[in-house]
Each structure stands twice: as structure tokens, then as C-alpha cells.
Amino acid sequence: MLAKRIIPCLDIKDGRTVKGINFLNLKDAGDPVENAVRYCEEGADELVFLDITATVERREPLSALVRRIARNINIPFTVGGGIRTVEDVQSILTSGADKVSINSQAVRNPSLISGSSSRFGAQCMVVAIDARANAAMKSGYEVCVDGGRTPAGLDVLDWALEVQDLGAGEILLTSMEADGTRNGYDIGITALLSKSLHIPVIASGGAGRPEDFARVFGPECGADAALAASVFHYHEIGIGELKAYLQRAAITVRV
């Protein structure tokens, strides 16, 4: 049986790790490679690096940083932010990333998913979905793009099913309401996607306490992986302690 994965996320701006709430009021949070090495040593199962300014400012992806990360860590990692073409995907992968994550550009150009997936394999295509509650949508959630700024007019479940068909290997689902609150993951939409898809779902947004992880991995929700940033970055939850807690809660983790 596969282990449930704990995934620290590093938001990157201008080559530095940054932290904010709801993508606003960013503060410097250190060197991404140093942060990454520390997470590996603490027992992270995977890492995600998101260049959070890339989509808005249309900057080039961070190939040089990706190479530096790949040279220094020994667990799988995903890079996202500003990836627009199959060539961008190739550049990130050949720089040493295991997967790329695409978000806004997947909505604008769904053939980027199928084109990259058929060329490099579904295992390296993560589609990130930023979900905002909207009662007018069938699932109750609408897809947002541009770092959550722009509603895309798509139902989250419909979109998730579509990207699965297009060749996505994994969904990174962020609840815009829960993100930064530390009040727990959004169980409703995460459970709906976990139960409706045959590809893994990574829950994101809202982690505050070890109980939140246990709940999102538990039978009620069924996420395959849980992503968090602040609680790991500010040492509020140690990954080792978190895994020990999850193990006591009968959740399969790599320890």
C-alpha cells in the first residue's frame, strides 16, 4: 500500500521563498534550496515549488533554481508557475524536476495537458486547481485562475474530470477560502474529488494542526497527499512528529 504523502510547499518569488496569506502581503522566508534540504532531512515525502509571481508578470520559469534544487535533494519534487508551453514543461523536467504543475494555463489552453502528458507521461503532469466557493456551481466550487484572482466560470468537479481525461497524473486542489486560515483543509470539495477521480488528489490550503492532516487522509475524505506551507516553514508542526501522530491514527505514512 502506498504511503500518504506529506508535501511542504515553497512559494518562490525572485529566487527566494516567500510567505503570505491568500497570496498577499508577502514576506521573505529564506533560500529555497536550504529550506528544501531541511524538509528532506525532516522526512518530507515530496516538495512543491510554486513561482507565485510568474503567471501575473509572465516571467520565465526558474530553470537555474530547479537545477540547484535537483542537485541538492533526494526526494521527488514538482515545479509550477508560469509554465505556458510544452517546451517550458520540457525545460523544467530536463532541469531535474520530477513533475510540473500547471494552473491558469491549463484552463486557457487545455491541450498543454494532453500535449505534455503524451510526450512526457501522465506521472509528471500535475494540474493545480484553485477552488472558490460559489453556490451557483454544481459542486459548489468554481475554478479560479491568476493566483485565485479571476473566476474561470468552470465547475471544479467538471474541470477535474476533464483534466483527468486529458492526461493529468495528479490534482493539486487548493481551497481559496481555507488557504492561510489554519482552520483545516476543506473536507467537502477534497472528498468529492478524491472519490470521483482515479488519479491522486493533493489537498492544499488550511493546514493548522496534526488533526487536520489525519482528517484529510482519513476515510471521510481520502486525499492521497497533503500540502502545507506555513505550519512547516514556521516549525509549528515538525514533519517527524506529524508522521508519528498519523501513524498512531492508523494512517500509512513513510517513517
Place this chain on the structure above:
Amino acid sequence: MIALVDYRAGNVFSVTSALERLGAEVVLTSDADVILSADRVVFPGVGYAKSAMDELEARGLLPVLRAVRRPFLGICLGMQLMCSHSDEGDTGLIGIVDASVERFDAGVCQKIPQIGWNRILRPRGPLFDGIRDGEWFFFDHSYYVPLLGDATVCETEYYGFEYTSALGVDNFYGVQFHPEKSGKAGERLLANFLEL
């Protein structure tokens, strides 16, 4: 010096980095003389079996790989290519080990490919020195090598189905998982390989 076999087998940057972190000198090569005179040979692989075999054949590497007498390590698709036949593109393989590579049965294994951290069971032999039974490694594959008797040096279970997650015959070793992505356990396995 370690020869890392070059046949456009996907991304080799991580394998190179992992070996270099252990102090090894790595040369990416498809030159027969370099491969046959290297201290160790690492045979990576990500992708489709049939296209990989076409590329190896075009480079004249099949007899070269069979002739290696120093410690040899196939990783992921590299391990599968060491067998004799694959259903992935219905292709003959290098034939170092007599085994047929098959696709996970979708009726049994609900998620294909298997991507993530899984355990190795009953590891045996020098490659696993200091690595415990049940240790976690990172896997990413849709096809598998069946259980092979003595040539299987550890197993892994996926949805209750057991298959070969590492094999060893004479100087030839293969691992289905990615040691270069498997944290400290993977690092230990690569260090063990460098000590063989």
C-alpha cells in the same frame, strides 16, 4: 568512474546528482569502450520499452550491455529492459534475465501507474546492506517484473499483488524503484552499489 548509459532515457540529472553527492565520478556515455572499462555501470530509464530498445539497438549497445562484467545497476525501466520480453510495445529486451515484463492488471491494481512511496519486502544481498525489511522507496511504473525465484532479491506488494522490486544475477542488479528519489534509504542503496 561510473558509466551512466546514454540512450536518451529521459532525465538522468537526478541519477547523476545522487551519485555525485556520494563522491562518484559519473560519465554519461554510449561509447562501448568507456562502458566496458568503467568501474560501475548504471543503466537508467524512463519511458516506453519499445522505443528504448530501438534506441539501444541503433547505438549498438545490446551486446555491450550483456558483456559488462563490473557491477551493473538498472533503474526503473532500466531494470525491466534487463529481462527478455516486455508487453509494453511487445518487444524483445536485452535478455540478461529470463523474464517477461507485464502490465499491472487493472482488475487488481486500481491505480495505474503506481506512483509513490511503497515498501520493499524481505530485501537480501549486498545491495540492501543496512536497509531494513519494509523500508520505503519511491516507485513510478505501470509495468512490472514477476517473481523470479533466486533472481528476485526483494518483493513489493501493490493492491495485494507481489512482484519483483529488485533483482540480482551475478554482477547484474536492477531496481524497479528510484533510489535517487528515495531519500536516505535510496542513498544507502546507491552507496552499497558503489561498494560492491
